[in-house]
Amino acid sequence: MRGLLLTLFICLVVITGCAEDNDLVSEREHLNNQLNPGANQSVDPDFDKRLGYVNYKKEQVNEDENAQITVDRHALADMVTRVLLKNDSFQEVATLVTGNEVLIAYEKDEDNENSDEETAEFARKTAMSLLPRYFDIYVSDNHNLIDDLHSLHNQTTDTNDYQNTIDSIIKEMEKSPQGD
Template identity: 50%
Template structure:
């Protein structure tokens, strides 16, 4: 009888330990999957936006053969999308068209009468400068005709420079409008 009781206690202990281990490893597995694939949909998807960005490399890791040919790239469409959305979050903007090339950011917008022309140009320009690397030239305009002109270039490729004349004409037209603060140095002053 004592032997059966002892065997039962051991068996129950093993079952409880196994269940606890399964729940723990399942949670660890979910956490690893979340960290490896930030686009994974789960109940903690919003937590990924709260995490800080961090990396730690050694010189040897960067000098590996596959790293030597690694280059940073900019997704021009995502950057244009981000800039336009950020500008539209400001009061007074009704419509924003943004084009990001390999060297320029062109922003044409419609604003309401409550927003001053120079203030609108400052907001649009500062937004682009805050998002893009410093070597980009930023051009802004409240000439709503330019929205369609910018849109006409949306299918162009940065590798195909056939659109250069059109781009130069749009920039020339944009320069007739107030440009706001265009350079990071200007923002710092």
């Protein structure tokens, strides 16, 4: 349990940023600027060179009883999708991050010489390298599942039949190679 909380805390720190300097733009804006360099916002050229650092005393953390550790699921899905598309094996990638699962549907590039199993393994291991270990990761080269994942993009975890829909998509994904 402690390990899970530590992992979640680290993810929170990485995703939301820790800078208290008022001159710095929020982490999300930095991420958006880095991923969308054509945006009209200024980009900090040293952003990717900065170190992450936090220092708290136990009293400081205990004082904020209402603080919750959260994970920006959209940012995680965006990061996985963009990293996969940097590889020549993929033409289109859709990623859905829930509370416990990561579902990745993709269309292989026509010139991809890797086997279906190798491509699935690459997608899976890439997601594993970017995400906390507690996520169950499912991949599929079934292009139709991209639309299924898209249909859930505005859902919340408290939506009726949310988990039933996820379970149905996972069953379909498991028909595809999953890699090691």
